[in-house]
Every structure is written in structure tokens, then in C-alpha cells.
Amino acid sequence: MELFEECMETVDKCLTDSKMGKGSVRDVVLVGGSSRISKVQELLQDLFDGKDLCKSINPDEAVPYGASVQAAMLSEGIKNVPDLVLLGVTPLSLGILTKGDVMSVVIPRNTRIPVRKTQVCCNLDNQKRVPFSVYEGERARANDNNLLGSFVLSGLPPSPRGHPLDVSFAIDVNGILSVSTEEKTSGNKNEITIINDKDRLSTEEIGRLIQEAEKYRAEDKKFLRKANAMNSLGYYVYKMRNVLKKDISSLCSKEREKIDYAITKATNLLDDSKYQYEVEVFEDHHKELASFFESIASKIG
Template sequence: MATKENNELVIGIDLGTTYSCVAVWRHEHNRVDIIPNDQGNNTTPSCVAFTNYERLIGDAAADQAPINPENTIFDVKRLMGRKYTDSLVQEDKMMWPFKVVAGVDDKPMVVVKYKGEEKKFYAEEISSMILSKMQTIAEAYMGKPVKNAVVTVPAYFNDSQRKATIDAGVIIGLNIVRIINEPTAAAIAYALDKRNDCIGERNILVFDFGGGTFDVSLLTIEGKVFRVKGTAGNSHLGGEDINNRMMKYFVEELRTKNRVEISGNSRALRRLKSACERAKRHLSYAIKTDIEVDGLVRGFDWHASITRAKFEKINIDLFEECVKTVEECLRDAKMNKSRVHDVVLVGGSSRIPKVQQLLQDFFNGKNLCKSINADEAVAYGAAIQAAMLSEGISNVPPLVLKDVTPFSLGVSTKGDIMSVLIPRNNTIPVTKKRSYWTCTDGQLSIKIKVYEGERAKASGNNLLGSFSISIFPPALRGHPFDITFALNENGILSVSAEDKATGNEKKITITNDKGRLSSAEIDRMIQEARQYKSEDEKFIRKANALNDLDRRVYRIRSALNEEKINSKLSSKEKQDINLTICRATEMLDCLNQQDIGAIGECLKELKTILDRIMAL
């Protein structure tokens, strides 16, 4: 992670999918100020537009979007750290009026016309323009240059997406001194603003449902220590998906009722989407709303209405997915919902009545905490963290943040088994060491493969990196060595392996520069871990049984090589032992074809033989 430069003031930025917000700690007033933009609004659209004359950012870009949809870029956060071939990128691409193509290394690029020329931009470049706007807003308010910032990201952003966010800052010379998770920032805002006088331990569940991402985090707050107990989420679920659902519904209604086709008309789709977003907001307080778009297409004036009940029916699976994610977070944290003291709503989409109803029902009627501004809470918390990293700032609450890792980290062992050293939702920073042993005689080196993921089968997870450590002189099977994982507060993983006999050591660092999982892949691994749980359990049982089989064959063969034991066995016993060993060897040579029952029977025979030999 970047370090703070020049001992200057650090601001807090909530870089959102649909809206962004900037805040700063004012030590002279002992409070956080949410900084208004040049239009007097506390939030700024995360939107960039290109015209024949200029580039527009924020409100100005959003205002002209209906007449310039092909060159108005929004939702760019959904492209951060992803590949163009990612299925989610392809799905989003179909809903956007602007063009997205594949760039170098399969990175997505947006294509626009700017001053009469075609231009291509990476997602990081567009995000840097939005960050630049937030930086300018802060500088105008503070009356001096601002070069350092704390930026928030969804809790489920992977390392590739976090690195892309840092790169966006680098492009404009904004030093991102720390990246923190959005729900954690919101919890800081809530605890300091509303629970400053609470005594003892308090469990807070932050329900962060924004424009493009959805996160749930469970934190335990005691004094000034904020400890994350569990996190879950979906970095591709938010208000934009709800808008798209409504838009698809009305596109079909226009096709069937009015015989009007607009699916290929980017300007009409953009105007319809804006109308759907307004309708969604109206339905947060009204039970029915009208939608009107004059001159939608070829002079056709369109009018329709939608009820809250219909709106909820269209999106009910998305709303129910939110509650399932809450259950997952509590399950991972090993906490019963009755122990949650406060459920804090953050993000504009958390205002949807059906979402609140489902959440309240899940918590058996508990009142939801709506006392903080859902749009500003994340930036508020980021400003607190920023103040802690600023030099010479007084009266800053001395907070201690303990976050967690969102996925398991481990190595591949014999039989392609994932040996987890740092489990998912483990508090960071953390260091874990575990002893392992070589599998064959005369081994010259040990190959260490580092994985992240939730599958029992190592190759079913994501390979982060690998390295080898040499063994000299070559040792017998069972030679011990240690593997150590160290994960720091910035999410950087260091892995080392040490030969315990010789002290020979080798290590690598898995940095944020590595191209790692896309959000879709993280979600896929978690879903597959559930779907194939029984398959994983069967795989583990079989792999462990085969490893036991291999160990017993090895011990018996070693024992037979000893003259003392060999001389005491009859020819018939030797023949029977060799037949059993041959059968076991055949099982080991045809791993995938063996039945767990047959392996178990062979293990029993080998145990009997081993017991007999050891008794000689």
C-alpha cells in the first residue's frame, strides 16, 4: 500500500459505483465535514462524459447523459480489476450505451468520441477522473492542495480490484495511503456518531447495499477497538441491477403493448433507464408511480405506471439474495442473530421498503438503524481513518481496526488436498506456521504451491504463486519442513518454507500486483463449495485413505528390507504380503477408478500385516 507523503492532510473518499462522496476531519471543530461539490450537493455522480468540446465529470456529465449516451461513462467501478471475457462484464456490456472492447491482457476498455476523435480508456483512467473531481472538490473547500487520501472499497473487492483502485490514484498523483472496506468505514461512522456513549461489547451488522455492490460485515466494538468478525457480499449486486430489471420489464412491455422496439437504440435506453431510476426512488415512499418519457423514440411519447408490488415482484430474487448473504455472514462469524445489537443500513438501495421488511423479519422484528445518512456514512468513516493517518491532527478518536481476509489461504499437499493455513474470515494481520513432510525418498526439492479459495481440492482454487526449496543432501521420505504464511494489514501475503534439518529457507511475497481472482470467480468458488460440499467430503475421505494406503505400503516394504524381520517370515507369508502390496499399488496407480470401500478393505489387510511384522 502507498505511504503518506509530505506529512500533509489526508482526506476520506467513498469512490462509489453510482455516486462518490468526500469528507475531511476538521480538528478545529472536532468533527467530520462532508464536503459539498460545486453544485452544493454532498454526493457527486460517478460519471464522466466526452463531447466535441470538453470532458465533463460529475453532475454536468450526468445531466447531459440522455442526449450523449454513447460517450457518457458510468458504472466503471464494475470494470475495475476484471477481464473483458469475464461473464459479468459481458452481461453489463449489453446494458450499457457506451462501447466496451478488449485491451492489452484482456483488460476492458471503454471507447468514446472526444473532440471528433475515437479514444479508448481503461477503467482505472475513468476512475482516476472521478477521483480527480473529488480531489478538486476537497481542495476548493480546504483552500490548499490535497495529495493524500483514504479510499473505500467493497469488502469483497479482491486484490486485483484494490490494486486497480490504487492505480487510479497514481494516474492523477493522488497518493492513496490506505484502502479500507466500506462496511468497516460505515461502522466507524455509526459507532462514533451514535454510540459514543455505549458501554461494553456491542455487535454491529452493517448492511451496505449501494448502487453497484452489496456487502455485509459483522463487527464487534468494545471501547475503541473495531474487530471484524465476518464479511460476505456480492461485488456485482446493487441498485444498478434493480434499474436494469425495471428497464428490461418496460422494454418488453413497449414491444408487446405498443409495438415499439428500442433495444438497439442507446439514446432511448438511456432515457428509459433514467426514468426507471427515478421511479425506483419514488417507490421508496409511494405505493405507485407514473413514468413518462416524451419523444422516447421517433416522436413517440411514452407513459406507463408501476406499483410497488410489481416492482418488488420483478426484483424479489435480488432482495432475497441480500438476506441469504446476511445469513452467510452470521454463519461464518459463528454468531446467532439474537446477539446482534444493531443493524445499520448503508447505501442508497437500503432504503427500498421490501429490503428493509425482509431484513427486519429476519431479525425477528428488530428496529433497523437508519439514523446515519446512508449516502454519506462511508465517506464519514473514511475521514476518521484519514485523520488517524494525518500528521499533527488533534482530537482524533484513537481507533484500532481489526479486519479479516475474505477467503482461505493454503498450500497443495499430496493427493491435491488444500491444506489451509489462514482460514477465511481470519483476523489480519496474522502469521501461521505448519509442519509438513516429504513424500518420497531421495527428494531433491519441495514444490510449494499457494492457493486461495474454499474448495477441498487444491486445483479447484486459485493459484497465487509457487516456488521450490532444495533439499541437500537428498533425504528419506518423511523429511520435515515448515511453511509459514504471514498476511499483513494491507493484505500482502508472504510465504516461506524452511528445511528444518539444514535451515535452508526460501520465501515469496504475493503482492497486489498479481492478477488475481475476479469477483465472479470468488463468488463461483463459494457457490461451488456449497454445491459440491458432499463431493468435497467424499474426495477428502478418498484422498486421505489413499495416502494412508501409500504410507502403510511404504512402511511394510521398508520393514521387509530389514534382515531381522525378513528372516522370521515364511515363504507363504512373504507371498501373501507381496500379493496384498501389489493390489494396493494397483489402487494407487489408478486413483480415480478406486472405490472407497475397496480401499478401506485393503487398508485393514495392510494394518493386520503391519501389526504382525512389528510384533516380530
């Protein structure tokens, strides 16, 4: 029974990936010999609220029939081909490596192509060059995914942390991926182009990565929460340091010592942790730091 339920989970995931509800499905077509199993048909019909299953196509012939139609459409010499539109999609999510080995997704899996999407990322203090690594996959850690290529945006003007950099992903009708980044102030830009047959995964490898993402979903969720908590705490410490560069003469010596201690403690926690602490440690320290800062904010000029 567990295997049958896994089949239904696959159907549910397919609907989720395609952003469709069960009510949007006009026909439920059985494909493959295993779809003849009566229990599979029963569960499938229940999943679609009693909708009749389409059995007019031989389950063993459905896939080759579709492949034949696509081949005919791609062949200029064959006439009388049905007027159909074939929409390609991205088999895996595409994104970049960000702080903490986090995979920041720019184009999600199953996005229709052609497509172009832009994401804004930020630099560090006075960073003159920013490296970019492009990955495909479904894991939260970038290095658990497939590296497609890397490039560097250099010649950046001196600027404080948080200066925006545009990162654009574009996939054309042939599946060719172009990744570009630009710093608007200077106009500096760089890009990389990734062809389908270069450093891309086979169908079997794509399937394996998707299965691994499902297997490690809970672990990845935990990793992502911790990475976000660490990054959030680090950015808050940075903002506090900038605020404290202002006139703090109105603070008493005890308040100054307390805030210096709090910032030092947070910095040491981030520098020494190497992810050995639980996520609650970072979240609680962030709340404690924010609460204390709010209590003295009105005194800072």
C-alpha cells in the same frame, strides 16, 4: 421464500466466518435498499431471537458512511475522527498444493491481519528439491483456486519420507503475503513475496470464487475424502514396507506371500486408479491391510 432464506444463510455464514455467536452481536444494522422488505426484517429478527433491528441509519447511506469514516482515518489532514480500529481480514483462504491436488489451507478465510502461521509438510524418500505452489481460494482442489506463485526448496540432505519441512505464511498490515519454507537440519530456506496488486483477484472475482465453493461444496467434500483415503493408504503401504525390511524369518511362506500380495494390490490400486474407484474401495483396502498386519506384527523382529 427461497431467496429470503438464502439471505439468512448468508448471515449465518457471516457469523460462522467471524467465529461469533448470535448472542455476541450487539446491534443488527440494516444495510441496502432490500433490507426495507418487511419479510427480510421479520426473518432477520427471528434469526437473532427477536432482537430489535437498528433502523436509525438510512440503509442507502450505511455503506458510504462507513467508507467515509475509513477515508477520514486514512487521511492525516482530517481531525475529529472517531477513535475506531479498522481490522483487515483475508478475503480468501491461503494455502499450498499437496499430494493429490489437495489445497492444504494455512491461513483460513476471514483471518485478521497482520498474521503469521506455520504448517509442517513432509518430503518423499531422499527428495533433494521440493516445489511449492501457493494458492488462494475455497475449493478442495488446488487447481480450482487462484495460483499466486511458486518456488522451490533445493539442496535438501538425503532423508527418508516424512522428514518435516516448515512452511510459513505471513501477511503484514499492508496485505503483503510472504511465504517461506525451511529445512531445519541443513538450514536451507527459500521464500516468495506476493504483493496485493500482483496476481491477486478483484472483489468481483473473489465473490465468484466464494459462490463456486458453495455450489460445489458436496463435490469438494467427496473429492477430499477420496484424496485423504488414497494418501492414507499410500502412507500405510510405505510404513509396512519399512517394517518388512526387518527380520521376517518367523513368518511362514504363506504369510509372506499374503503380505506381498496385499502390498502389491494396494500399490496397483493407487497407481492405476486415477480416482476412478469410489472412496470406500481405498478405505476398505486400508482396513483389510491393517487387520492382516496386526495379526502378524508380534512375529516380526
